[in-house]
Amino acid sequence: xxxxxxxxxxxxxxxxxxxxxxxxxxxxxxxxxxxxxxxxxxxxxxxxxxxxxxxxxxxxxxxxxxxxxxxxxxxxxxxxxxxxxxxxxxxxxxxxxxxxxxxxxxx
Numbered sequence: 001x002x003x004x005x006x007x008x009x010x011x012x013x014x015x016x017x018x019x020x021x022x023x024x025x026x027x028x029x030x031x032x033x034x035x036x037x038x039x040x041x042x043x044x045x046x047x048x049x050x051x052x053x054x055x056x057x058x059x060x061x062x063x064x065x066x067x068x069x070x071x072x073x074x075x076x077x078x079x080x081x082x083x084x085x086x087x088x089x090x091x092x093x094x095x096x097x098x099x100x101x102x103x104x105x106x107x
Contacts, residue, residue, distance in 0.1 A: 012045035017057045022095045032088040
């Protein structure tokens, strides 16, 4: 995806990526994403995300680094949202914890 995403679109792609890292996308995770971005943005971005590879999703997230999380404070806000998705189904598993560490270092 080459276009610049709005903040809500960016957050939606980021949270969809996080919710799918362990190959289990739960209703709780979906509900948590909807609370962050709303139904319309979720539906639009889910279609976009569903056609992306993991690499493309990560590339899209990284492309928005200077736009939507240019400061340490904004980065932490994004990481907090990611962690909330990992914890949404009350099963913060090892894969999710490792991906969180990876994203903390990458972002």
